[in-house]
Amino acid sequence: MIPARPEGLLTLSDSSGDPLYRQVYERFRGAIAEGTLKPGDRIPSVRALAKDIGVARGTIEVAYSLLAAEGYIQARGQAGTIVAPNLQPQAPAAPAAAPKPLARPQGEWTHHPTPLPFQMGLPALDAFPRKIWARLGARHLRSLQPPDLAYPESRGLLALRTATAAYLQVARGIQCAPSQVFITSGYNNTMQLVLQALFKPGDSVWVEDPGYPPTRAQLAQAGMQAVPVPVDGEGMVVEAGIAAEPRARAAVVTPAHQSPLCLSLSLPRRQALLDWAERSNAWIVEDDYDGEYRYVGRPLPALKSLDRQGRVLYAGTFSKVLFPGLRLAYLVVPQEQAARFERLCALLAGGAPALTQGILASFINEGHFGRHIQRMRRLYSDRRDATAAGLSAVLGARLRIEPQPGGMHLVARMEGRQADRALAARMVENGLYAHALSRWSEAPDAQSGLLMSFTNIVSAEQAEQLARRILQLM
Numbered sequence: 001m002i003p004a005r006p007e008g009l010l011t012l013s014d015s016s017g018d019p020l021y022r023q024v025y026e027r028f029r030g031a032i033a034e035g036t037l038k039p040g041d042r043i044p045s046v047r048a049l050a051k052d053i054g055v056a057r058g059t060i061e062v063a064y065s066l067l068a069a070e071g072y073i074q075a076r077g078q079a080g081t082i083v084a085p086n087l088q089p090q091a092p093a094a095p096a097a098a099p100k101p102l103a104r105p106q107g108e109w110t111h112h113p114t115p116l117p118f119q120m121g122l123p124a125l126d127a128f129p130r131k132i133w134a135r136l137g138a139r140h141l142r143s144l145q146p147p148d149l150a151y152p153e154s155r156g157l158l159a160l161r162t163a164t165a166a167y168l169q170v171a172r173g174i175q176c177a178p179s180q181v182f183i184t185s186g187y188n189n190t191m192q193l194v195l196q197a198l199f200k201p202g203d204s205v206w207v208e209d210p211g212y213p214p215t216r217a218q219l220a221q222a223g224m225q226a227v228p229v230p231v232d233g234e235g236m237v238v239e240a241g242i243a244a245e246p247r248a249r250a251a252v253v254t255p256a257h258q259s260p261l262c263l264s265l266s267l268p269r270r271q272a273l274l275d276w277a278e279r280s281n282a283w284i285v286e287d288d289y290d291g292e293y294r295y296v297g298r299p300l301p302a303l304k305s306l307d308r309q310g311r312v313l314y315a316g317t318f319s320k321v322l323f324p325g326l327r328l329a330y331l332v333v334p335q336e337q338a339a340r341f342e343r344l345c346a347l348l349a350g351g352a353p354a355l356t357q358g359i360l361a362s363f364i365n366e367g368h369f370g371r372h373i374q375r376m377r378r379l380y381s382d383r384r385d386a387t388a389a390g391l392s393a394v395l396g397a398r399l400r401i402e403p404q405p406g407g408m409h410l411v412a413r414m415e416g417r418q419a420d421r422a423l424a425a426r427m428v429e430n431g432l433y434a435h436a437l438s439r440w441s442e443a444p445d446a447q448s449g450l451l452m453s454f455t456n457i458v459s460a461e462q463a464e465q466l467a468r469r470i471l472q473l474m
């Protein structure tokens, strides 16, 4: 029998960087693994192969001894050298399963490096007290000590958790200890912790309809079922949730200013939701992203302030009251769940930068936070009125701006089923910004409207000029 020669064995390369014995060894190993050389096949003698490929016999001897030591080949004396009879050729690797497609909100959610007029989710970027922040930042940098350079606690700096707990008590009526507060890098991060800690794939969760699309995307990504529950003038219709999915494990709600309609969850509905959660051992996630910004009367206390049975997880953020580039938010969990979340944070949370957390704790403790919120409440009330007036002056016949008690954007209703989608897309293409209300809903008869932030519109004149650009796109 002619001894087998793996294809390509004769083409060793001086320039590959690998010694020649190694190249011979790799070729044989590869040929065996691919099945080109099969168990029991004879391979050339040392002398013949050395002659064939023009290398010293010692080179082939070293390669063969390595292959023999690793069990690939066996020397059989007079019978020559063969591929080990008991070797299994490696099955070709099964193609890796395609990763699950990523769930993400559709529509106008692209990131814009420079904010566009009416861009949603932004506070007044021109009104943030940058000088105060810079002064505090410089102070923190100057006073850095070696221990400050070590790993911070993954659940957040004690100073910031303490300052947050104190603020929540005064401003939102929430009684909690710093051990119940977890600092995160934003709402998405908060939701990831909550979903990992308390739920499993397949669980159903009520979400508001219309409602914040990233919440639905988060649930889909976690393999959970978002059950749309309609919203009326009093907020989420709890009875409709019970009728649609009584065994839901949780409800995610925005009680202060329903996102996106900006109305508040009424007291009877708050009570009904808490009763359902208690009866069904379900959880309520309260997304209180901008509860501070109410322009008629005082801000309403958080739903969490009524939670006697420890069913509410409270998600707050510093993105709206300060600025989203900060990437700091927080989660308040019931006391009985604190240890579980602490372990989960140690496992999953990257931890927020200690320096930024320290600056923020000082900003709160020294009174700048409270003063900033007061100023912003007045400023937003003015900017909202100015924006509504400017838009109505030009577009009044086509858009109906709803009066609303709070929030950071306007809801401008328009006629025509899903007519909002094309207009919002045209606005974004033309350097303006709006979200199509109908995209925030699963309902087939979802109403059309534009969601437009007013926080960075400084006057009615500016709003009018922008409205004229919108008119041209209609």
Ligand SMILES: Cc1ncc(COP(=O)(O)O)c(C=O)c1O
Residues within 6 Å of the ligand: 120, 121, 185, 186, 187, 188, 212, 254, 259, 287, 289, 316, 317, 318, 319, 324, 328, 329
């Ligand atoms: C409904 C809602 N929840 C939460 C957030 C907060 O997100 P983050 O903390 O990631 O900035 C926003 C921001 O726009 C929001 O609109």
